[in-house]
Amino acid sequence: MESATTIRDHLESYLKRERMSISLFSELSGINSGTLSNILNKNRPISMQQLDRITAAMQLDEGYYYELYIEECFVHSTPDWRRLGPFLHRCAELDKLNCIEEVIRLMMDNLSYIPLLFEVAEEFYGGGKFKAAVLLYETIAESEKMQHSERLALCQYRLFKLGLGKDRQKNLIIASRFEYYVDRLDERYQLDALNELINAFGALHRWMKVQELSEKLKVKAKVHYELNGRNKQEETKKPIIFYILYSDLAAGSALYHLKEYDRALDFVSRYADSSWVKQPDEEERIVMHQFQEWAEGNRYVYQLMAGRFEVLPDYVGYISNRENEVFPALCDIVTAANRYDMNIDFVLEKFKSHLSYQEQSNRIGKVSKQVTDDRYVRLMGGLASYYLRKDDFIKGLQYALNSMKFALEIHDGRGMLKSIGLFEQYRDYATDEAMQQYKNLISEVQKLNDEEVCFADSHV
Known part of the structure; x- marks a missing residue:
C-alpha cells in the first residue's frame, strides 16, 4: 500500500485489474452501486461500514486500509465524531492499537472531544477491551492533569485497576500514583477503590500504609452506613458492612x-462481632459469616505466631472443612x-495438593491476584527454609529454585534475595541439575536488573 494513493485509487485499480464491473462489486460488497459510483467519483466520503465491506469484497485482511x-478522513479533513466513534470501536475490536493512538493524538487539538473519548473509554472498559481503554484513559488523564475533575480521578482509578500485574515494582508505582486521586473519586467508587488499594499495598508489604488506608476506609464506610443503612451505592461491589469489617481485618x-x-487479636474481636448490623439480609449474613470464620482462623494464626503451637491441631481441623482457607493457612x-x-x-502431607499455585477465592469473591502471588512466593521460600533446616537438601533447594523463579516472574526483589541466599548457603549439596537451574535463573535476574535500571531512568 502506497501512502500517496487513496482508498478510492486502490478500489479503482482493483476493479480494473479484476475486470470487474461496479454492479458485480456491489453484489459482492453489499453496497449500493450508486453509492459506489459516488465514492469512486469523490462525491461522497466512505463510512466505516462501507470501508469494511469494500475491504472484505477485495479479500483483504480486516482493517487493511x-x-x-486515518490519513484521508482525520488528517486532511476536520475529524467528524460520526466517523471517529465507529472507527475507534472497530480498531478496538481488531486490536489495532497503533491506529487508536494515532487518532486520539490528532483529536487532542480539540478538547471538546474529551467527554466523548471518556464515554468510549468506559465502553471499552465495560466490554473487556482493556488495552484500548488504557490508551484513552492515559490520553484523557494527561489532558486534564492540571484539573481536579472526577473524570480525571476515575481515569486514574481505571488505570490503577488495569495496570496492576505481576511486576511488583511497577505495582508500587501504580498504587502510589493512584493514592493521590482516591479522595477525588465520586463517593460511589471510593469504598472499592480503598479496598483495592489496601490489597495492593498489602501485597507489597507496606503495612503502615495498609493501616492508614484501613482507617480511612472504616470512617467512610461507617458514615455511609449510618446515613444510608444497608443500601449499596450504585457502583459498590459489596454490602456496606463488608467495608467496615474489612477495614478492621x-x-x-x-x-x-x-x-x-496482641493488638492484632484486638482487631480480630472487632470483625468477629457484627451484632451492630441492623436486621441483616441474606447477602449481609453471608458477609458476616465469612468474617466470623476469618476471625476464628486468624485467632489460631496469631497464637501460632506467638509460639502457642498447641493450637495447631485445632487449626488443622478448622481448615480441613474449609477448602478456601487451606492455602493462606499453609x-x-x-x-x-x-x-x-x-x-x-x-x-x-495432608494438604500437599494445595502447595501448587492456583487462583484463590472465598464465599465473598475472588482474592486479589497480587495477594495470591505474594503468598505463593512466601510459601515457596518458607518450604525451602523448612526442608533445608531438616537436611532434606534436594527438596529444600528445589523449593528455593521454585521461589526464585516465581519471585523473578513478579519482580519481587525480597523474594529473590531470600531464595538466592538460601541456595548459596546450601549450594554444596546441590545436584548438577539444580546448579544448572540456578545459573539460568541468576542470568535472568541479571537481565531483570538491567531492565529495571532502564525503567527507573525513564521515570526520573
Missing part, C-alpha cells in the same frame, strides 16, 4: 505482620514452623 483511512493483618500480635503455618523450629510434616 485503516492507516490510509486489614488493620489487624498489618499489625500481625508488624509482629504486634503460608502462615510454614512461617510459624520455621520461626519456632517445629515439625509440620503431617500438615504438609
